Amino acid sequence: MAKDLLTPKLVSELNRFCPGCGHGLIGKIIAQVLEERGVEDRAIQVYAVGCSCLISTVVQADSIQAQHGRAPAVASGVRRARPDAVVYTYQGDGDAAAIGLSESLYAAYRNENYTAIFVNNGVFGMTGGQMAPTTLEGQKTATSIYGRDTSVTGQPFKLAELVAQMPVAYVERCSLTDAKHIAQTKRAIGKAFDNQLAGKGYSFIEILSPCPTNWKMEPVDAYKRLQDIVAGEYKLGVLKDSEEE
Amino acid sequence: MRRMMKGNDAVSEAAIRAGCRFFSGYPITPQSEIVEYMSWRMDEVGGSFVQSESELSGISMVYGAAACGLRVMGSSSGPGFDLLQEGIGYIVSAELPALIVDVVRYGNGLGEIVPGQSDYWMVVKNGAHGDYHCPVYAPASIQEAVDLVSVAYDKAEQYRNPVIMMYDGAIGQMMEPVVLPEMKEHDPDKFEWSMKGRGGEPQKQITSACYYRHRDPQVYVDNLRTKYRTIEENEQRWESYMADDADLIFVAYGIMSRSCREAITEARKQGLKVGMIRPITLYPYPVKAFETLPENLKGFVSVEMSALGQMVEDVRLAVNGRKPVYNYATGKMIPDTEEFISYMKNVLEGKEESV
Ligand SMILES: Cc1ncc(C[n+]2csc(CCOP(=O)(O)OP(=O)(O)O)c2C)c(N)n1
Ligand code: SF4
Numbered sequence: 189m190a191k192d193l194l195t196p197k198l199v200s201e202l203n204r205f206c207p208g209c210g211h212g213l214i215g216k217i218i219a220q221v222l223e224e225r226g227v228e229d230r231a232i233q234v235y236a237v238g239c240s241c242l243i244s245t246v247v248q249a250d251s252i253q254a255q256h257g258r259a260p261a262v263a264s265g266v267r268r269a270r271p272d273a274v275v276y277t278y279q280g281d282g283d284a285a286a287i288g289l290s291e292s293l294y295a296a297y298r299n300e301n302y303t304a305i306f307v308n309n310g311v312f313g314m315t316g317g318q319m320a321p322t323t324l325e326g327q328k329t330a331t332s333i334y335g336r337d338t339s340v341t342g343q344p345f346k347l348a349e350l351v352a353q354m355p356v357a358y359v360e361r362c363s364l365t366d367a368k369h370i371a372q373t374k375r376a377i378g379k380a381f382d383n384q385l386a387g388k389g390y391s392f393i394e395i396l397s398p399c400p401t402n403w404k405m406e407p408v409d410a411y412k413r414l415q416d417i418v419a420g421e422y423k424l425g426v427l428k429d430s431e432e433e
Numbered sequence: 434m435r436r437m438m439k440g441n442d443a444v445s446e447a448a449i450r451a452g453c454r455f456f457s458g459y460p461i462t463p464q465s466e467i468v469e470y471m472s473w474r475m476d477e478v479g480g481s482f483v484q485s486e487s488e489l490s491g492i493s494m495v496y497g498a499a500a501c502g503l504r505v506m507g508s509s510s511g512p513g514f515d516l517l518q519e520g521i522g523y524i525v526s527a528e529l530p531a532l533i534v535d536v537v538r539y540g541n542g543l544g545e546i547v548p549g550q551s552d553y554w555m556v557v558k559n560g561a562h563g564d565y566h567c568p569v570y571a572p573a574s575i576q577e578a579v580d581l582v583s584v585a586y587d588k589a590e591q592y593r594n595p596v597i598m599m600y601d602g603a604i605g606q607m608m609e610p611v612v613l614p615e616m617k618e619h620d621p622d623k624f625e626w627s628m629k630g631r632g633g634e635p636q637k638q639i640t641s642a643c644y645y646r647h648r649d650p651q652v653y654v655d656n657l658r659t660k661y662r663t664i665e666e667n668e669q670r671w672e673s674y675m676a677d678d679a680d681l682i683f684v685a686y687g688i689m690s691r692s693c694r695e696a697i698t699e700a701r702k703q704g705l706k707v708g709m710i711r712p713i714t715l716y717p718y719p720v721k722a723f724e725t726l727p728e729n730l731k732g733f734v735s736v737e738m739s740a741l742g743q744m745v746e747d748v749r750l751a752v753n754g755r756k757p758v759y760n761y762a763t764g765k766m767i768p769d770t771e772e773f774i775s776y777m778k779n780v781l782e783g784k785e786e787s788v
Contacts, residue, residue, distance in 0.1 A: 230630030234497065244638060250631045252500045253640035255523050258493035261485070265497025265505075266628065268481035269455060269621070273630050291493065294486040 196220045198228045198249060204242045208407025210364045210397025211239055214307060215246035217370070218276070221378045222249065225385065227274045234263040236288075238280040239313040239399075257288020260295035263302050274384060275302040281322040282312040285347045292347065296354040299389040303380040306347060306392060309399040310418065317402025321345030324421055329402070344421055348394040352427040357383045358391035359428040364398065365415040369424075388430065396422055435612055440575045440605045441466035441536065443613070444598070445474065447582035448506045448532060452619025454480030455498035455505040457491040462546040463602030464510040464536040471506075488513045492520025492533075499529040500639040502627025504586055504619045508534035510602070511544050514552065515560065521595055522561025526641035530589030532582065533567075534598045536605040539738065539765045547765055548602035550687060553743035556599050557715045566661050568596045568668060569715040571686040575609040577713075583614060588668065590624075592660055599715065601738065603688045664717055671719035675701060676708030678727055681780055683709045684748050685736045689767060693736060696773030707777050715744070723751040732757035732787060734780060740764050745788060757787035 196219035205212040222228040231249040235241050237256035244251035254262040259277040267275050284292045284306050311329055312318040318331040322345050326335040352359040358380060362373035373395055380391035396418050398410035405413065445467050456471040468484065475482035485491030488509050495507040509517055514535050524531050535556055539549025557569050568588055572578035578600060585596040621627050628639060638645045647653040674694055676682050685693040690711040700707050710722045733752055735745035742762035749758050759780055779785045
């Protein structure tokens with residue numbers, strides 16, 4: 189399994205993410221899913237602003253960088269311009285849930301036929317670990333140095349639950365905690381792309397992912413926190429499957 | 434065949450006929466007719482229309498479709514045009530062609546829905562951050578707007594830069610006879626950069642040119658300098674009207690130039706030697722029109738429907754101290770012939786202060 193994940197041809201040797209970062213792993217999963225379906229040559233990846241933007245150095249598909257938060261709208265333009273392309277967005281939680289919430293929800297609301305990958309690492313990674321909408325209650329970040337005070341800032345933001353309110357094809361929350369969860373993440377991403385290929389509409393996969401650097405933890409501890417604490421707040425599983433309704 | 438058309442409809446149809454197959458926009462007066470026209474017309478020609486949830490989103494969709502090589506268009510007015518700036522800045526940075534239309538309304542903030550020319554600074558001097566310009570076409574009639582649409586697409590592709598067409602709400606909403614061009618096909622695959630999936634080739638990237646295309650900082654700088662110098666050298670457009678022997682030259686664009694022209698024709702009958710330079714491109718500013726001046730020239734008057742006078746700064750740069758420049762900022766009013774003539778007389782009699 190682990191060896192498998194290292195093999196996609198679509199993945200470059202260059203990985204500019206920090207050691208232990210979840211982004212690199214998700215990139216490999218996406219590449220593998222695309223290659224298994226033989227669609228890597230017609231994939232268009234619309235990526236965001238944040239550490240997430242380095243995804244295009246890992247997954248060597250045709251790539252467009254959107255403005256901060258606007259990847260869902262850019263992808264909606266691409267979807268119409270290139271009906272035969274396999275289109276997906278790749279965004280962090282600041283990008284998709286803070287500045288780009290409107291674009292995120294409206295793409296879901298229109299049930300755009302593309303695949304949305306949403307990486308929840310609980311912080312603004314690239315800008316130095318500030319509080320994100322997804323930051324847990326009491327979590328210390330660069331802009332919540334005493335811990336997130338939810339009485340002032342609101343509760344941890346559940347974007348997947350919101351998207352599941354929309355008339356979309358599929359919503360699932362996954363995690364990278366261990367081999368079992370990574371395999372489930374791969375199945376979910378695979379399903380999201382299969383839905384698109386079958387013209388079923390919008391699929392949204394949220395992935396709980398560690399940011400060891402801004403969590404100020406060793407990678408091993410960061411993965412443990414993901415399992416023990418983050419997944420306690422953000423429940424894993426399928427939130428919507430239009431086939432089963 | 435000549436037909437009567439509303440300005441906004443005619444510009445939309447001209448874009449379609451130039452091969453535009455993607456439009457996304459959000460309603461705002463006096464631009465809404467464009468959104469309405471595109472909503473049914475795109476369907477007829479097999480293109481795509483999206484009524485976006487905001488201008489921020491609309492221009493982002495335009496960016497995505499432009500990245501795929503389509504001829505694309507976005508449009509707005511006033512507070513909506515403010516929101517386009519983010520996307521325009523990114524389209525510029527990625528060196529993609531696009532046509533963006535500003536149907537100008539008057540006033541700050543929400544402002545008014547009446548025609549105005551007070552977007553000059555935002556549109557001509559850029560609303561987004563960074564080092565760039567967009568060529569700006571400022572038609573004075575519906576026919577001119579229609580003719581400039583296909584020019585705009587060609588230039589946008591030639592220079593890999595979005596082009597803006599700016600006209601006020603009056604031109605957008607009035608009707609005039611117009612001859613439309615033939616339908617043209619556009620091939621989105623004709624560019625080596627169009628996104629369609631890599632198809633066995635190496636990965637392509639659409640993002641700010643500073644990351645991949647012009648990664649070397651000097652190459653980045655040189656590319657921008659060369660691009661905009663070339664545009665400034667080759668793309669200036671203007672019309673001179675009775676300016677060769679004038680004592681006083683008005684500088685007016687768009688709707689204002691029409692009243693100004695009428696006033697000049699009448700003033701000439703009264704023996705006042707006045708003329709006009711009508712910029713058709715606002716960037717590049719037609720400085721060549723100001724190169725040789727009539728011997729007897731007393732000065733220039735920049736006349737514009739704005740409270741402060743915005744274009745006057747470019748007139749001063751073009752005149753470069755050789756003659757006095759007067760700032761005739763008329764707010765939301767267009768002076769009638771009588772008012773123009775009284776202003777001319779005041780200037781010629783030394784009763785107006787130059788800037
Ligand atoms: C309009 C705008 N505002 C702010 C920024 C600065 N900025 C860059 S990345 C980022 C946060 C990204 O966080 P997230 O989406 O969580 O991604 P991560 O870095 O964690 O992958 C911000 C605020 C920007 N580039 N553009
Ligand atoms: S800062 Fe965090 S999200 Fe960014 S690359 Fe490093 S570990 Fe990953």
